[in-house]
Amino acid sequence: MHALTPDTLEQTARLLHDVVTTGLAHKSADTVYAARATTGQLRDLLLTDLPDAQSSPEQIWRELTDTVLPYCVNMNSPRFLGFGDTGADTASLAAGLFAVLAQQNLINQSFCSPSGTFTEIAVLRWLRDLIGYTNPPADQVTSVWDAGGITTYGGTGSNAAAMMLAREHAAPGTLARGITDPGRFALIVPKGIGHYSVKSAATWIGCGAHITEVDTHDFRYDLPALARAVKTGRGRTMAVVAYAGDSRTQTVDHLRAVAETVRAHDPDVWLHTDACWGLMCALTPRLAHRLDGIDLFDSVTVDPHKVLNVPYGASALLLRDPAALRLISSYSDLIMQEDFAFGQVTPFIGTKEWTSLRTWAALRALGRQGLAQVMDERLERARYFADLVDTRPGLLRLNEPDMCAVAFLVLPDGHDPQAPDVERINHLNRAVHARILAEGTWHLHHFTIPDDTGRVRRGALLAPLRFVSINPRITEAHMAGVLDYVTALARQAQQ
Ligand SMILES: Cc1ncc(COP(=O)(O)O)c(C=O)c1O
Numbered sequence: 025m026h027a028l029t030p031d032t033l034e035q036t037a038r039l040l041h042d043v044v045t046t047g048l049a050h051k052s053a054d055t056v057y058a059a060r061a062t063t064g065q066l067r068d069l070l071l072t073d074l075p076d077a078q079s080s081p082e083q084i085w086r087e088l089t090d091t092v093l094p095y096c097v098n099m100n101s102p103r104f105l106g107f108g109d110t111g112a113d114t115a116s117l118a119a120g121l122f123a124v125l126a127q128q129n130l131i132n133q134s135f136c137s138p139s140g141t142f143t144e145i146a147v148l149r150w151l152r153d154l155i156g157y158t159n160p161p162a163d164q165v166t167s168v169w170d171a172g173g174i175t176t177y178g179g180t181g182s183n184a185a186a187m188m189l190a191r192e193h194a195a196p197g198t199l200a201r202g203i204t205d206p207g208r209f210a211l212i213v214p215k216g217i218g219h220y221s222v223k224s225a226a227t228w229i230g231c232g233a234h235i236t237e238v239d240t241h242d243f244r245y246d247l248p249a250l251a252r253a254v255k256t257g258r259g260r261t262m263a264v265v266a267y268a269g270d271s272r273t274q275t276v277d278h279l280r281a282v283a284e285t286v287r288a289h290d291p292d293v294w295l296h297t298d299a300c301w302g303l304m305c306a307l308t309p310r311l312a313h314r315l316d317g318i319d320l321f322d323s324v325t326v327d328p329h330k331v332l333n334v335p336y337g338a339s340a341l342l343l344r345d346p347a348a349l350r351l352i353s354s355y356s357d358l359i360m361q362e363d364f365a366f367g368q369v370t371p372f373i374g375t376k377e378w379t380s381l382r383t384w385a386a387l388r389a390l391g392r393q394g395l396a397q398v399m400d401e402r403l404e405r406a407r408y409f410a411d412l413v414d415t416r417p418g419l420l421r422l423n424e425p426d427m428c429a430v431a432f433l434v435l436p437d438g439h440d441p442q443a444p445d446v447e448r449i450n451h452l453n454r455a456v457h458a459r460i461l462a463e464g465t466w467h468l469h470h471f472t473i474p475d476d477t478g479r480v481r482r483g484a485l486l487a488p489l490r491f492v493s494i495n496p497r498i499t500e501a502h503m504a505g506v507l508d509y510v511t512a513l514a515r516q517a518q519q
Contacts, residue, residue, distance in 0.1 A: 026081050039081055044121070046089060051100045051112055057464040059094035066095060097467075100495065102502045106469035108428065108494025111335035119385030120335045123378040130376035131367035132360040137378065141364050144380040145171045150387050151326055152342050154306035155299065156319045160346075167363035169353075172346040174370045175380040177337035179300040182325040184225035185341045185352065185371055187211075189323060190263035190294035191231055192351035199352065203230045209262040210234035212253050214277070216474040216485075217243050217270040219298060231262065243275035243423065243476050247285050254289040263294040268302025268315060268324075272473045272490065273423035273431050276302055280317025287320075295320065300327035300339070304427050307331075308399040314426060319344065328383040331494065338383045398496070402428050405493035409503045416507055418514065422479055422486065428493040431473065433486060434514040444480045450487040455517040456510055457489060466506050 028036050050058075061069070069091055079087075100110040111117070128140040145168075149159045152172045160170055176182045191198055191209055203209070209231035213222060217240055227233050238253045239246045245266065254264065264286045266277045283295055297318055303326040305311035318324060321344065328338040343349060349369045359367040366376055390398060406425045413421045413432045422431040436445070436452045450472075457470040469490040475482055489510065491503075 036081075039085060043085065046093070050093060050096065050098055051110075053098055054101060054103065055465075056098055056101045056104050056467055057095065058098075060464050061095055100497070101467075102495055102497035102499065103465065103506070104467045104495070105491050105498065105502070105506055106467045108331065108333070108492050109329060109336070110333045110495050110497075111329070112495075113333035113382075113386040113389070115385040115389035116332070116334045116382040120379075120382045123381045126378065128378045130378055130380075131365065131374055132362065133364035133366075134360060134362055140378045140381065141366065143384045144175055144366065144378070145364075147175065147380045147384045147387065148173045148340060148342065151303070151328075151340050151383075155303065155324055155326065155342065156306070156315060157324070157342055157344060158319075168366055168369050169347050169349055173340050173342040174349070174366065175338070175340045175383075176370070176373065177377075177379060178329070178339045179219070179298065179325050179327045180221040180224070181372065182327075182339045182341040183219070183221045183296070183298060184228060186294075186296045186323040186325060187222065187225040187231070187263065188229050188352045188371055189343070189348060190296065191229060193292075193294050193322070193348070194262040196351070206230075206232040207234060207260055210236060210257050210260050212236045212238060212250070212257060212261055212264040214238055214240045214245050214265075214267065214270070216240065216472075217272055217275070217476075218265065218267065219271045219300075222265050222296075222298065234260075236261075240474065240476055243270055243273050243473075244277045245282055245285075247278075247281055250282065251285050251289055254286050254293070258290045258293075261290065261293050263296050265296045265298060266321070268297050268299035268305065268318060269427055270301075272429070272471055274301045274304075274425070274427040274429035274492075275423065276305060276314040276426045278317075279315065280320065283317050283320035294322050297321045297324045299324050300330055301427060301429075303327070304331045304399055304402070307395040308403070309396065310400060310403065311427070322348070328386065332383060332386045333494070333496075334382045334386050336379075338379050340380075340383075401496065402493045405498055405503070406430060408500060409491050409493060412503055412507060416511070418511060419507065420479060422473070422475070422477060422488055424477075430491045430493075431488045432491070433480070433488045434510055436514075437518055444484075446481060446484045446486070449480065450485075452514060452517060453487050453489060456513045459513045459517070460489075460510075466509050468506065468510070 100112040128137040130137045133141040148171050152159055211226050215237035223235055236253050239249045266282045268276045305314040324342045326340050328334045329336050352371050353368050359365055406428045410430045413419045418435050420433045420435055434453055434456055436448050472485050472487050475484045475486050
């Protein structure tokens with residue numbers, strides 16, 4: 025076995041130097057893919073038998089660079105415009121690599137993560153502060169129950185923990201007793217714009233899929249409809265979920281109005297905000313007002329790996345009342361019964377990777393000023409792209425960007441705004457997206473969304489493309505380039 029010892033230190037350092045150089049070359053390339061192969065070809069290339077013979081680490085690295093790396097996506101390419109997961113913040117990359125080497129396990133503090141636990145708590149406190157939750161003074165943080173939240177590996181995990189909290193809040197002791205009345209744990213979500221993770225979480229934690237979907241306007245809750253749903257569901261609803269930045273257009277709901285509407289009819293229901301994207305509003309004074317009222321929500325999910333250029337997987341669930349974590353704590357003699365053992369408060373996670381250090385480094389390196397500057401530049405790019413779409417014939421923009429997302433449709437030849445053929449429009453956009461995926465020279469995201477702004481036909485289900493302005497490498501030329509490309513694909517698709 026080749027392992028790190030003082031004797032192999034130099035050899036290992038040379039290898040890792042090569043890994044870093046190659047990895048950085050991959051990330052800094054202009055292209056989205058170096059090579060393309062079909063799914064079947066990749067399966068046949070990579071699903072091989074476990075060999076009998078040993079290989080050196082260098083041989084394994086060569087195999088990776090030859091057979092795996094060429095097909096890896098480069099989300100830091102300025103042509104990858106579907107979402108913003110660049111993972112390219114330099115301080116964060118350095119911290120992430122260091123954390124892999126340091127091999128701390130945040131399940132416990134005393135003997136397996138003496139200092140790492142406190143960088144994690146610092147991150148939680150910075151995130152809380154950014155979104156507008158208050159923190160106790162540092163010298164009053166005496167246990168994980170004062171930290172104000174937990175970090176997880178993604179928004180899905182954070183939302184799932186939030187749903188567990190909602191369940192325990194609705195029926196304390198369910199953790200121990202199990203669910204006896206599934207109808208007690210209904211969820212209220214906005215229709216057509218939410219993320220599946222919230223609904224899936226309810227099913228994963230045994231609550232079943234008792235979901236009330238409330239109509240939206242402008243990609244936000246229709247408040248009278250929300251009030252009706254809350255009134256009707258009173259006593260059977262465990263949580264109402266709002267989006268500070270939905271998965272599609274990143275629209276931020278009117279959080280204060282949502283919270284007040286819900287509380288007026290059901291003072292006890294758990295209020296959760298999914299701010300995986302909405303954390304971006306906390307980065308710049310230009311957008312801070314959009315989070316007004318978020319401090320009225322019991323829990324908030326944020327996803328640094330989506331919005332801070334932090335490598336995967338870095339997410340956090342923040343709690344208005346830090347002590348609420350007691351509702352979902354685990355006690356075992358296999359986890360240290362010590363004040364700062366995060367293993368006690370992170371459902372589904374035992375061994376806990378130090379991924380929060382990536383967020384720690386990004387926030388620490390940028391500071392408030394840097395965060396604001398980065399975010400303001402993103403907003404300018406989003407505005408530029410939105411205006412560009414508006415000036416191009418044959419394209420139709422669907423949202424007024426709150427943050428970095430611009431959803432738009434390619435319109436078919438002969439499109440009549442008075443009598444839109446929604447099926448034909450969607451068919452064309454699906455065909456364009458299929459070509460985008462097949463060719464791999466650019467990337468835009470694609471999904472379905474209700475036509476909440478009535479730009480085609482109010483209420484119709486549309487299948488647009490989406491641009492996201494997060495990557496700082498995106499220039500005006502890239503924005504024009506992807507629209508030229510999309511227009512050309514639409515022309516080909518209609519020939
Ligand atoms: C609003 C929202 N919530 C939750 C998630 C899930 O996050 P993750 O993929 O980090 O688990 C996403 C992912 O796109 C999202 O857009």
